[in-house]
Amino acid sequence: MAGAQFHALFGVHAGWFKTVLLTEDGREQVTGFHMAGEVLGVDGLGAESYSGYAIALEDGEVIEIPRETLDTLVRHEPLLQRELFRMLAGEIQRERALMVLLGSMRAGERIAVFLLNLSQRMAA
Numbered sequence: 001m002a003g004a005q006f007h008a009l010f011g012v013h014a015g016w017f018k019t020v021l022l023t024e025d026g027r028e029q030v031t032g033f034h035m036a037g038e039v040l041g042v043d044g045l046g047a048e049s050y051s052g053y054a055i056a057l058e059d060g061e062v063i064e065i066p067r068e069t070l071d072t073l074v075r076h077e078p079l080l081q082r083e084l085f086r087m088l089a090g091e092i093q094r095e096r097a098l099m100v101l102l103g104s105m106r107a108g109e110r111i112a113v114f115l116l117n118l119s120q121r122m123a124a
Contacts, residue, residue, distance in 0.1 A: 002053050006044030008066045012036050015060020021052040032094075033057075035121065042091055 002022060012034050019040065020028040031052055034040055040062065044050040074081045097117075101110055 002050060004050050006041070006048050006050060006067065008041060008064045009045075009070060010040040010054075010062040010064055012038050012040060013061040013063050016057040017054045017060060017062075018057055019052050019054050033118070037124075038121075039087060042088065045088070 014036055017034045017040060018030055019032045019034065020030050023029055034054070040054045041050060043052065074084060094117075097113075101113055105113065
């Protein structure tokens with residue numbers, strides 16, 4: 001839940017989820033769609049609290065990775081640390097692309113880019 005203290009990451013094992021932020025006037029702003037193999041809660045890593053929340057779009061399953069477990073694994077498993085960095089870098093790249101997308105493209109172009117991105121993620 002938005003504002004809650006960061007306590008875990010959540011690996012999506014099955015299903016689809018959307019992540020949202022609440023605007024100051026109470027509206028939901030969709031920030032992403034997540035499928036199996038992706039991770040929820042990354043926004044809380046550095047901020048110490050979650051900025052938004054996730055909503056299941058269908059029956060789904062997540063695997064909770066508590067902060068303490070994550071900290072221990074990252075200290076002792078260099079490959080996991082590199083994978084976490086790779087995942088964070090991917091999040092940053094997606095956020096940058098989204099800013100460009102929202103700021104410079106017409107609606108049809110935004111839909112096309114969204115569908116292309118979704119196709120690439122599903123292929124991966």
